[in-house]
Amino acid sequence: MRTGARALVESLEKAGVEVLFGYPGGAVLDIFNCLPEAKFNFVLGRHEQGSAHMADGYARATGKPGVCIVTSGPGATNTITGLATANIDGIPMIVITGQVALSLIGTDAFQEADTTGIARGVSKHCFLVQSADEIPQTIAEAFYIATHGKPGPVVIDIPKNCQQALTAAKYPERVSLRAYHPESTATVRQLNRLAKLINAAERPVLYAGGGVIASGAASDVAALAHRAEIPVTTTLMGLGSFDEHDPLALGLSGMHGSAAANWALHEADLILALGVRFSDRVTAKISEYAQRATLVHVDCDPASINKNVRADLGIVADVKDVLTTVSSRVKTATHPAWLKRIADWKRLKPLGYRPLHDGVIMPQAVVEAIDRASKGRAIVVTDVGQTQMWAAQYFRHNRPRHFLSSGGMGTMGFGIPAAIGAAFAQPDETVVAICGDGGAQMTFEEVVVAVEHRLPVVFVVVNNGCLGMVRQWQELFYAKRYAGSILGSKGRMTIERIDESALDYDYLPDFVKLAEAHGAKGYRVIDPAKLEPTIKKALAARKTAVVEVIVEPRANVYPMIPGGKSVTEMVFD
Amino acid sequence: MNEEVYRFNCYVENKPGVLARIVGLISGRGYNIQTLNVGPTEDGTVSRMKIDILGTARVIAQITSQLQNQVNVIEVTCRKL
Ligand SMILES: Cc1ncc(C[n+]2csc(CCOP(=O)(O)OP(=O)(O)O)c2C)c(N)n1
Ligand SMILES: [Mg+2]
Numbered sequence: 001m002r003t004g005a006r007a008l009v010e011s012l013e014k015a016g017v018e019v020l021f022g023y024p025g026g027a028v029l030d031i032f033n034c035l036p037e038a039k040f041n042f043v044l045g046r047h048e049q050g051s052a053h054m055a056d057g058y059a060r061a062t063g064k065p066g067v068c069i070v071t072s073g074p075g076a077t078n079t080i081t082g083l084a085t086a087n088i089d090g091i092p093m094i095v096i097t098g099q100v101a102l103s104l105i106g107t108d109a110f111q112e113a114d115t116t117g118i119a120r121g122v123s124k125h126c127f128l129v130q131s132a133d134e135i136p137q138t139i140a141e142a143f144y145i146a147t148h149g150k151p152g153p154v155v156i157d158i159p160k161n162c163q164q165a166l167t168a169a170k171y172p173e174r175v176s177l178r179a180y181h182p183e184s185t186a187t188v189r190q191l192n193r194l195a196k197l198i199n200a201a202e203r204p205v206l207y208a209g210g211g212v213i214a215s216g217a218a219s220d221v222a223a224l225a226h227r228a229e230i231p232v233t234t235t236l237m238g239l240g241s242f243d244e245h246d247p248l249a250l251g252l253s254g255m256h257g258s259a260a261a262n263w264a265l266h267e268a269d270l271i272l273a274l275g276v277r278f279s280d281r282v283t284a285k286i287s288e289y290a291q292r293a294t295l296v297h298v299d300c301d302p303a304s305i306n307k308n309v310r311a312d313l314g315i316v317a318d319v320k321d322v323l324t325t326v327s328s329r330v331k332t333a334t335h336p337a338w339l340k341r342i343a344d345w346k347r348l349k350p351l352g353y354r355p356l357h358d359g360v361i362m363p364q365a366v367v368e369a370i371d372r373a374s375k376g377r378a379i380v381v382t383d384v385g386q387t388q389m390w391a392a393q394y395f396r397h398n399r400p401r402h403f404l405s406s407g408g409m410g411t412m413g414f415g416i417p418a419a420i421g422a423a424f425a426q427p428d429e430t431v432v433a434i435c436g437d438g439g440a441q442m443t444f445e446e447v448v449v450a451v452e453h454r455l456p457v458v459f460v461v462v463n464n465g466c467l468g469m470v471r472q473w474q475e476l477f478y479a480k481r482y483a484g485s486i487l488g489s490k491g492r493m494t495i496e497r498i499d500e501s502a503l504d505y506d507y508l509p510d511f512v513k514l515a516e517a518h519g520a521k522g523y524r525v526i527d528p529a530k531l532e533p534t535i536k537k538a539l540a541a542r543k544t545a546v547v548e549v550i551v552e553p554r555a556n557v558y559p560m561i562p563g564g565k566s567v568t569e570m571v572f573d
Numbered sequence: 574m575n576e577e578v579y580r581f582n583c584y585v586e587n588k589p590g591v592l593a594r595i596v597g598l599i600s601g602r603g604y605n606i607q608t609l610n611v612g613p614t615e616d617g618t619v620s621r622m623k624i625d626i627l628g629t630a631r632v633i634a635q636i637t638s639q640l641q642n643q644v645n646v647i648e649v650t651c652r653k654l
Binding site: 121125128177178180301 | 585586589590601634638639641642644645646647
């Protein structure tokens with residue numbers, strides 16, 4: 001017999017947990033009391049949102065569930081953004097929340113919140129534990145659910161009395177759930193039809209999403225692409241599933257995708273959509289999406305097929321399984337005319353930018369400098385906004401699990417803690433967070449965690465003095481009325497503000513001082529000539545550092561398909 | 574596509590929170606439940622939910638998949654009323 005709290009810690013050890021992220025409070029103190037003897041490390045975040053994103057970053061970097069523990073009430077509600085972020089991107093995660101004693105539930109007790117009720121819509125599954133005896137089984141089931149079918153976050157709410165009660169319950173050897181059997185494979189007919197479509201296609205495109213990375217199918221995508229000479233575009237979540245140095249790479253597609261990628265999808269006669277969910281950010285105007293193509297959609301989630309676009313052939317199965325079994329039926333092929341057309345588009349509308357002011361760093365150049373300084377090997381973790389899109393566009397992504405970004409939720413504040421989680425997962429790799437000045441301020445407190453654990457994460461803050469993505473939309477669609485998008489001490493609603501000389505900006509906060517106050521090394525770069533050397537220096541030091549780069553505030557993300565428009569209405573610089 | 578009323582017969586594990594998850598799933602996606610009836614089955618660990626929803630064939634197919642994805646849903650059938 002041992003307490004439920006000890007049974008929980010034991011179960012986490014059995015589940016293979018290496019690191020537990022979290023934050024304490026009254027309703028989890030019994031569990032925290034067992035942590036000094038635990039076989040895994042505990043990492044104290046500085047805000048539960050940070051702890052949740054750390055667990056998420058850990059999961060994205062490894063594919064293993066990230067685990068996070070928080071107290072009841074406000075501790076639990078602070079994880080909601082983290083849950084939603086992981087849920088929509090299909091990231092396996094376990095969030096353990098303390099709860100008031102069963103006898104107090106429903107009495108509006110101190111720090112009581114209906115956690116499972118609140119978390120239901122932003123998680124894959126929620127458990128409210130009813131007794132200490134349930135704890136080992138529940139943990140095992142939670143890990144099973146988080147990692148089978150489409151991965152996702154699972155919440156386990158554990159009342160305090162269950163943590164304190166004694167139990168002899170054992171961690172189960174195997175898990176089999178009565179009602180949840182998500183495994184599904186392609187039928188022979190489907191595979192034959194798929195092979196036939198590929199073999200007959202004249203203008204095929206492979207369209208790879210986060211599901212390719214989740215299923216470990218990047219090498220299979222490359223093999224198919226090379227065998228049948230099929231160009232490959234990826235979604236934001238799919239970046240890294242295909243090496244962008246490859247001549248068949250089209251890069252990112254969607255709202256800020258490359259012209260070649262979007263036009264190829266538009267003119268394709270066959271789209272092989274693998275592990276994608278056709279978000280509105282990639283389809284643009286849905287009624288005009290890929291009208292000429294036969295659309296094959298392979299995904300492990302049956303609900304994603306025919307949700308946003310109709311599939312001519314929908315296959316509910318693991319992407320890797322499908323690709324390995326179909327490959328022998330696919331003939332080697334070449335598509336010279338199609339590739340020529342694509343090469344022409346690449347030449348006509350390459351990705352690029354021009355400096356707007358002499359001596360002022362362009363934000364895109366920051367991303368290129370990170371690519372060069374890390375020799376293309378960094379795990380790039382982004383925050384959200386313009387900077388995220390430039391990180392997606394200008395880094396040459398080349399391996400899975402090396403571009404970690406909040407895709408579906410677009411959660412500002414994700415970058416810093418997720419990078420920390422990734423650094424715990426991959427201590428030997430170079431981890432670079434690329435954040436905007438707005439997003440960096442949302443979770444900057446977590447930088448101390450990197451310092452405390454001596455993680456060599458380099459947090460690059462691309463400082464344009466504004467909420468750039470909002471400012472861009474206001475410039476393009478709201479008559480340049482920059483309401484609430486200018487950061488800094490003069491930040492107020494003035495429409496002329498942005499047209500002042502770029503360097504007239506007053507920047508707040510001072511990110512170098514902020515870095516130093518958190519115990520990290522701080523660098524500021526204003527001079528374009530110092531950009532790459534400073535990033536190199538920060539990377540070489542293998543110490544937690546913040547590199548603030550003052551960039552051109554008027555830069556916009558292009559190309560762009562404005563909301564509700566179709567690919568043919570793509571806007572260029 | 575025109576909207577029609579469909580009846581879902583949903584067999585679920587009789588556990589706390591299951592009803593809320595099913596109802597939340599449907600209403601949270603903007604679909605309107607016309608009738609909801611929950612009752613026991615001969616097997617005390619299984620409940621049966623009868624849910625009538627107005628929707629297009631495509632919406633109904635989507636709801637069916639979403640219901641099948643739920644961890645506590647044992648079986649879903651659906652027919653036009
Ligand atoms: C939590 C959250 N709040 C608001 C938004 C809406 N939003 C999207 S991008 C953006 C601006 C981001 O500014 P910054 O971090 O400075 O990055 P930049 O666009 O300037 O590169 C905002 C406010 C969001 N995505 N997430
Ligand atoms: Mg900014």
